[in-house]
Amino acid sequence: MVGIIIASHGDFANGVLQSGEMIFGKQENVKAVTLMPSEGPDNVKAKMKEAVASFDNQxxxxxxxxxxxxxxxxQANSLFEEHKDKWAIVSGMxxxxxxxAFAARATMNKAQDIAAHILGAAKEGVKVRPEALQPAAPSKPAGKPLTAGAPGKFEYVLARIDSRLLHGQVATSWTKTTRPTRIIVVSDAVAKDELRKKLIQQAAPPGVKAHVVPIRKMIELAKDDQHFGGQRALLLFENPQDVLRAVEGGVPLKTINVGSMAHSPGKVQPNKVLAFSQNDIDAFKKMKELGLKFDVRKVPGDAKGDMDEILKRAQEELNKQK
Known part of the structure; x- marks a missing residue:
């Protein structure tokens, strides 16, 4: 695996590493190197050498x-000179x-390939509101995408329960892993809320369209075999009840990723990110009876949780409240 050194003036490197791991999961062969006010170039160079020595692949x-x-x-450049056929440096982190870069390491094993690949994401991540301040993008030739209107149905690359819907972990780590062409929030409540709809559409990562549809509409779209050939759909649900309604209506899901369920009065919380009411537990049991499998992970790099054990603990805690 390609090793990554994140280097900065002050604690910026530590902070951005912490943020990156919150979104993408804990990373191996990654080190933060900081230049503090009391330190000089030699200190930074020594830290970089120590970081490189700790990597599996130097x-x-x-x-x-x-x-x-x-x-x-x-200091990175001084070390780079002896390894410029393989190492790479990118500034403007x-x-x-x-x-x-975290995502690219899964499929790329050369530092210079990753360096070239991440430049686009770095530039696309710089946006501004009001949008009128954003420089105009170069004009593109007119024409529809190759997959627009193609015969066929959606390919479902991920169906996720997440009370936060489209946020950083979804817009980055999950989209990098599953490569959807569309993100579809399936919710009657959100479909009626124009502000939330607009915010979700604005949060879509570059190159991916975001939509908000009520459950009934999603069922209709799932049955349409004339317009969605080649389209890779990532579905987001706020709660298990909405998933159950969609599946019972004919949305052909086989696995549900369970990422986050917010706590509220009357719910129990058997782990840090999942809270359940009795209705939630009943909905999961019904989905299991329908043959659905559960993938309990916040981000792709996490170990999968045991949904049966989590539901068992939740039921026991609810029973104690009665």
């Missing part, structure tokens, strides 16, 4: 630094760049 190393020409860059 032949392939990618440096992500904050400023071109700054001390972290200069931001969170989209780091997350893209």
């Amino acid at each position: 032949d392939e190393v990618l440096f992500l630094v904050d400023l071109w020409g700054g001390t972290p860059f200069n 931001n969170l989209p760049m780091l997350i893209e």
Whole structure:
């Protein structure tokens, strides 16, 4: 695996690494190197050497630094000279760049390939509101995407229960892993809320369309075999009851990713991210009877949880409340 060194003036490197792992999961062969006010170039260089020595593969190393020409860059560059056939340095580090680098390591084993790949994500991550301030994108030739209107049905790359719906972990780690062409929030409540709909559409990652539809509409779309050939759909649900209604209506899901269920009065919380009412438990049991499997993970890199055991603990805690 390509090793990554994140280097910065001050604690920025530690902070962006923490943020990246919150979104994408714990990472191996990644080190943060900081230049603190009381330190000099030699301190940074020593830290970088120590970080490289800790990597499983010291032949392939990618440096992500904050400023071109700054001390972290200069010290990385001094080490780079002896390895410039394989190592790479990218400056202007931001969170989209780091997350893209994490994702790219799953399929790329050369530091220079990853360096070239992450530049687009870094640039696309810089946006502004009001949108009128954003520079105009180069015009593209007119025409419809190849998959638009093609005969066939959706391919469902992920169906996820997440009370936060479209947020950082979904817009980055899950989309990088599953590569959807459309993100569809399936919710009667959100479909009636124009503000939430707009915010979800704005949160879609570059190149992916985001939609909000009521459950009835999703059932109709799932049965349409004339317009969605080649379309890879990532479905987001707020709760298990909505998933159950969709599946019973004919949306052909086989596995449900259970990511986050917020706590509210009357619910029990058998782990850090999942809270259940009796209605929630009953909905999961019904889905299991229908043959659905459960993939309990916040991000792709997490170990899968045992849904049967989680539901058992939740039921026991609810029974104690009676």
